[in-house]
Amino acid sequence: MTEVSASAARRGLRLRGLAENAALVAAVIAFLAPLVWLYSTAYKPAREIFQIPPALAFTPTLENFRVLLELYDLPSLVSSSLGISLGTTAVALLVGVPGGYALARSRWKHATTLAYALLAIRMMPRVVTLMPFYLMMRDVGLLGTIWAVVLTNATLSAGFVVWMMFSYFRALPPEAEYAAQIDGRTAFGAFLFVAVPLVVPGIVASALFSIMLSWNDFLTPVFLTGVDSKPLSVALLSAYGTKDVSWGTMGALAHFATLPIVLIALVLNRYFIQGLTRGMH
Amino acid sequence: MADAATQPKEAAAAAAASTHARPGLGQRLLGRFFPALFPPGEPLEAQRRLFLIALTAPVITYVLVFAVYPAIVGLSYSLWRYNLLRPHRTAFVGFDNYVKFFSDPAMQAALWNTAVFVVAAVILEFLLGFALALLLWRDRLFSRICLALLLVPVTVTPLATGLIFRALLTADYGPIGYWARILGISGERGFLGTPSTALATIVVMDVWQWTPLMALILLAGLKAIPATTLEAARVDGATALQRLTTIVVPLMVPSILLALLLRMIDASMVFDTIYVTTNGGPNNATNVLMIAAVKEGLEFFNIGTASTIATVMLALVGLMATVFFLLIGRYEKKVAP
Incomplete structure (x- = not known):
């Protein structure tokens, strides 16, 4: 094996490792996103939750927790x-x-x-x-x-x-x-x-x-x-x-x-x- | 299961441990009534056995009273016409409930829906789970952190899973449902409100929640493969794909079958996620056996019909388990005769 092809193989391995890591990170994001969204609704004011079309940005509030304590024991x-x-x-x-x-x-x-x-x-x-x-x-x-x-x-x-x-x-x-x-x-x-x-x-x-x-x-x-x-x-x-x-x-x-x-x-x-x-x- | 090597040592130790213990009255009485369990000749053996039986007795009694007895009663209801709201009409009807079950088109549809759901969900979970397991295989901090985070959906109550997806997919104002409707990807009533896409959406929810568990079980199987075998194949020049198909998969067959079986059993009893999203609708498109059984039993109090559905489910689970254990047994015999 010449030196050139050895370093090419090393580069190939590193690239594969990077691709693997990227795939794992993508999977983690995909599996956590729905939950993160659920928790985030707790900090959104009511009118922004029902905004049409739905938007991602919002001004955080603790209002929902106050309502929760009022409605539930x-x-x-x-x-x-x-x-x-x-x-x-x-x-x-x-x-x-x-x-x-x-x-x-x-x-x-x-x-x-x-x-x-x-x-x-x-x-x-x-x-x-x-x-x-x-x-x-x-x-x-x-x-x-x-x-x-x-x-x-x-x-x-x-x-x-x-x-x-x-x-x-x-x-x-x-x-x-x-x-x-x-x-x-x-x-x-x-x-x-x-x-x-x-x-x-x-x-x-x-x-x-x-x-x-x-x-x-x-x-x-x-x-x-x-x-x-x-x-x-x-x-x-x-x-x-x-x-x-x-x-x-x-x-x-x-x-x-x-x-x-x-x-x-x-x-x-x-x-x-x-x-x-x-x-x- | 007598272990010949440890037995004399064990007996000697037990003998030494209880030099001043002589058989008590209870033991002599038990020996009289159950001579097979407590032979008169070996007081120490009998004492040991009595001790072990006493430790097992609570769990056996508990399970008999609170699980086996209700299960037997529950299963026997399937032979009765029994409605809690009309108790005076209770009557023994033999296999009438089963005849009705198999000739009712709604029940045939529920059977079919359950089969489609189980097969689709478990196949998708297996393919995705295997890919994830391969990615997580190399033991390093990064893999362990990713695994811990990936397992989060498994810990969430299936009820919350249903609610999350129901909210996200709401056609009027859900963050996904709204755009899917506007762009014409889903029907006017959203993925869950359209009969042709509802069951597939439930499958996606199940895949989201349980793929990480599948990945974890398969990962345990991967880690049990001896590193030397793989190293030898690598030295012999096998490519990654060749190693996967000729070494990894064949060695994994038993744990793959077990993982598939366990997920199939749980998937055939899916309830929470459907109950909070479509409750069997629209137009019975997501009406699976468990939903049908709960509706009959706990909503209409048609105990006889509900027990019949549940008995059919139990028979199906038993059938799946038998087939898989036969497959595992045959495979292991083929590999190591």
Whole structure:
């Protein structure tokens, strides 16, 4: 290879790298633009949102947030959303982590099948379970509370947590637990104080996934919660505009309904990616 | 799944751990009733097993009570004529609901719409996702930042996705819809208001939201390919395209199939984005099975009909999963006999 063609090849590589980077940046812009537009409506005065023809430039205002606080009981919406997502995740972790551990340590030949079966709960179209669940919750008096949503969503999350923890505990050799038992810990103590601390990344990843699923859930709460217990996702629908409640209010409410999860996913990106990839497999 | 190598060590450790533990009353009783699970001869093994069963019991009980039981009840409603508003007319009708489902033109259309939506959305997501995964493959800070930003749509509630696109595409004053109408690209009533373009628009929304997830799953598959294999091919003079078609794609087949299956299952249950944009319209152009089931069940309280639709959906999902697992199994057998 002559020197000229080598430098030409290098230049070709650099050009390809540049083209790749440009394509990636274009993709990032394309996937973020609709969201940026949604958030930007929150800072536009009403008359500029409905400007004909639509314009991109605007004079920023916080008016929409003031209207939002007037029209919606924001603290109640936020606490419902928090209660649903944290409650679901707490229940799912409480039953799911021990379950995943036991299946991982079991020498029963169907342990993997059982873990798969729990993951497969997600495949059930939710209308099927929602109707009997509705009647069940009506009978025990939980209909119209966030607990109805927590109880049904936690089945999906628990199945997922078992699967995640199953794969994490499988990757963890059991010797440390046996050593702890020799040192006088009970079997449960060895699980709780020796094994669990070693899989905290897995617990964080599955907790994030569970929080995201139930925070974003719409069908279950719209059907099972009442006026006082509806979460942000349900309220967001009512914020879409007839002309008096404009997109500005929707954009402002979307800050509360979507930004928390977006920020958590960006800050704890490593765990979030683990949850998404492992949870899918 | 007995692991022969670790078993003696394990037993010895367990024995050492519980020198002063002797079988309690509960265990002796369990041994009497379930001799297969708790054989009398090995108290330590039985104790260990009891412990593991006790840890699994809560999640199994929980899922049985709050997921499996409602699901069985729900599925069984499909054999009944059952409307919550007319409870006195409830009657067992056998497979009548299914006969009605398959002979109803509206339901046939819903089945067709769902199939078109799933196939179109998943194919587009796969092609775009694979391209993105290839671009993100090289591990460097820039790729990781791009991946983190690309995943943002995945974290947004599908309801918000629907609202964003509905607002953007509004034909009267939406930033995209207005110009599309003026320039004659969309119909007078906008992309979502025209029957011929409505379903395609819903596909675009789904592609926007879920392509990054597809890219992420495929990227995980790409990163599992041994670097030495690719390096060897490069040394042997294979071009980038040759490496892609002869090494990357064949090695990726199992993870590609899995990614396709998972997206197909979720896409076949699409609801939120359609509910807030067209709610099945215009003229039933976007009426998919999930929308039809929710309307029947939660709006008209026709529980029998809704359960029938849902049962058909479940059967389709089960069929897809079976076909894909058979394909994966056959492929893996072919590659490594």
